[in-house]
Amino acid sequence: MEYFLLFISAIFINNIVLVQYLGACPFMGTSKSTDVALGMGGAVIFVTLMATAITWPIHQYILIPFGIEYLQTIAFILVIASLVQFVEMFLKKVIPPLYKSLGLFLPLITTNCAVMGVAIMVQRNGYSFFKSMMYGLASGIGFLIALVIISAIRERLDISPVPAVFRGVPIALIMAGVMSMIFFAFQGMAA
């Protein structure tokens, strides 16, 4: 039950983009069409899981025993950057179809706050390994859901008579604000 609650809460109540503001750059950058949004969302889920699975043992078994937790930022970003590179090369060689759909988005993920954010947050919250993986998966799914919804809205906005000064990013941000308000309504569920 505890895990179920954590899962639901990370997807909806504490949605990583709309409530915690992580990953806002790709949220705006890659939400122009639903196909791209799906690809990006899938890639984020994948990399978040991998990154959590690797950074958690590094923090617990290397940084803490040696008392060098302050190097967390530098260690995590290096791990994530090389992981992304590695995953890209691996997919290209071994699973070309998957590379075709995700490969384009992988370099972009290095600078995605969501991946790094989840890796740091599970350490600050003191989650166990399994709980961290659940949290990473749920956050990725939350990101995917938010991204797909906003991209569907933006596809409709393109053909709507939006005032010229609002066209493009401004109206998308305001729609994200409205979506965020809707996601805030889920907070009643947690109580």
Added chain:
Amino acid sequence: MSNITKEFVKGLWAELPPFRVLLGLCPVLAVTATAENGFGMGMAVIFVLVMSNLIISSIRKIIPGKVRIACFIVVTASLVVTVELLMQAYAYPLYQKLGIFVPLIVVNCLILGRAEAFASKNPVLPSIADALGMGIGFMASLTFLGALREVLGSGTVFGVPVMWESFEPASFMVKAPGAFVGLGMILAGMNVLNRYLSRKKGESEPVSQNSTCASCGACNSCK
């Protein structure tokens, strides 16, 4: 000398981040619930940006082209750790308020973007000017957005009450929805201002465009 001034000034208006070039949106949205937080975040970013541009442009000739992004990340990450430790020592309350967004400066596209687009191709002095201009522009924007949200959301600026007595604060402005709506409104306002300025100069109507990418090298797909 005029060249350096030009690099400095462009960050303050023509390429003002994050309102003209949409970079580093996460901290922009997350820490601008109050003007003070926005200012503090801006200061941290200025420090990292100026130092990273300084270091990267001075070692730009010995960085191999193929692994340059990794080199930039290492430099930036070391500087972010420095900022983290400095803030823990001298500005602990602010450090706690900014929370996870201090370590996340390392993945701020603005810093990688300036390293890739400017510092890796230019000498030290123009790079510092560029970083200072961009950093000050970023800080001013964050403080402005923070002040706007703070006034509407809690009726204060930098913690000082400024609104009339019976003012009912709209608490949604200091929460996540207010961040998105506030930024969207400011971008639209920038577009209105642009149109007005170019009409005054007698130029043709500019296409309202807020670029989401400044060639940070890590992203070939965000176009």
